[in-house]
Amino acid sequence: MKRWTIEFLLLAVVVIWGINYTIGKYGVVELTAIDFTAIRMLIAAPLLLFITLGIERSILISREDLGRLVIVSIVGITLYQTLFMETIKYISATNASLLISLSPIFTTIFSLLMKQERFSIQKLLGSLTAFIGAALVLLVQDPASHQKNVVMGTMIGILASVSWGVYPILANPLINKYSALRVTAWSAMIGAVPLFLLSSSNLLSLSFHLKLTTWLSLLYSILFVTIFGLVAWYVGVQKIGATNTMVYMYVTPLAAVLFAAIWAHEHVYFQQIIGGSIIFIGLWLVKHKRIVRMSRAEHD
Template identity: 25%
Template sequence: MVTTFFWGGTFVSARYAVSEAPPFFAASCRFLIASVVLALLTALQSHRQGHSFPVPASLRQAAGLFSLGLTGVFLYNAIFFTGLKLTTATSGALIVAINPLLTAVLSALWLREKVNSVQVAGITLSLAGVFVVVAKGSLQVISSLSFNKGDVIMLGAPLCWALYSILGKKILASFTPLAATAYASAFGTLLLIPAALLEHAAAGAPVPGFSFLGWLAIVQLALLGTVVGFVWWYQGVQRIGTARAAAFVNLVPVFGALLASVFLKEKLIPAQLLGGAMVIMGVYWGSRSRCRTRTASMPMVSADEAKP
């Protein structure tokens, strides 16, 4: 539960961070810190297990790890931070909540995983909920297609994460989850830093920086939302099992909306409440059905598959 609280807080922290600095600069700071800590944790884990630091055994493995950094770190965070600069943390949290079911859809198309009728119903309900959130419940918005740009951009975030999750399934056959995440974070950072430099050159503005609260937001994103959240998620899955852990993911948009109302003074409108409830119900419905169809021999679910 604390892990999902941290993940819900990332929407508030990111919203605050991009109010002080450009999106790519904020994302670079987040993952530069996270990469260092994840690399140290991976080295410590390897040492405790009596192994050397894991390295790709082939160019194909290296390309696979790079693809994780491209989709789950670089593209996801480019969309995540850019979208939150233009929309509210509440809307962002509710939109990104469709991650698990969008992953199920792409898994069915790409990996040929079976999707039953209950999952289809859950996916449909969630997508309808996202549409209500994006349209703010306004028929005028729908008829004129005058959607908030940030909401539309945020729709790309769960797509990137779904791609990252599917690619991660193959990588986890060769690397531990911690090592794969460390490499993804490192490769993503190597892509984010040049993008931040180009962003700065194009803007022609002074070198960006953060206030104390801004750096506090970055530290929350890097350490609590990325490193601690990852480690604690896996510890939780190992203790209570896949199915029970997956249900907790539905708390992320709830915590995101509540924290946004407290720290950013964002107000929940009826359309967001309705759409959010539809998203959460649809995700819960579809995810529970998906958990029941998994084989009992699987020890854990990938955090990449369940994490918003």
């Protein structure tokens, strides 16, 4: 596969993920966040395992790693995916995307606390800068939104960002031993179990005469966000390296904001633009030295 093809696939993935901040809202009008996520994972997880088997010729995980895999699955799938859907239900796609974009900051904080990385003034400065940007975004008062829902959605969004931030710290030992795709496929399968148990009574009594928009939101989430997105993402990781692939994540909030403004006619406030820019400056400060070091290591 040529380099430009991989780059195009990765760009398509982050745009798809950005659009999901708006499309996902249609899915939680009739369904709860847990029900929506349960249906999505129960369908996507077996397909991901099948794709992993086709690509890697194996989906085996050692018994000694099952405990960690369960924890990773609960945090990265059961908890984060449900919190993500709750976030986009209560607040604008713009604010939700900028909140979730804080997750690398939490990754850095947890990695420092768990001594997986060394402390540096630059990382501290970057983290504080990103939080200032987030504060500017969250202080925006949208007259079209109910204040109680905004506060609830913001709190849930922060929890989602924290859970997504701690996920790679917990998953790191597994990803170093297995492929990221295999870990993700099994995480989706295991994470779907508690989701099904929590929503089984609703799912069994659920009328499948749902609105077309609900079905389209589910279909988009299963086929494009989960299956195509994750497979293409990890092909990128395999072909051009994690560092070069992760850079594309910064496009996701931009795609989310633009699509929400065009499709859902969300008003983008100047304060949100300033806050989002400050968040990205903070992320750059946190990640810059690591990116330079990893890029040099890849060329050695």
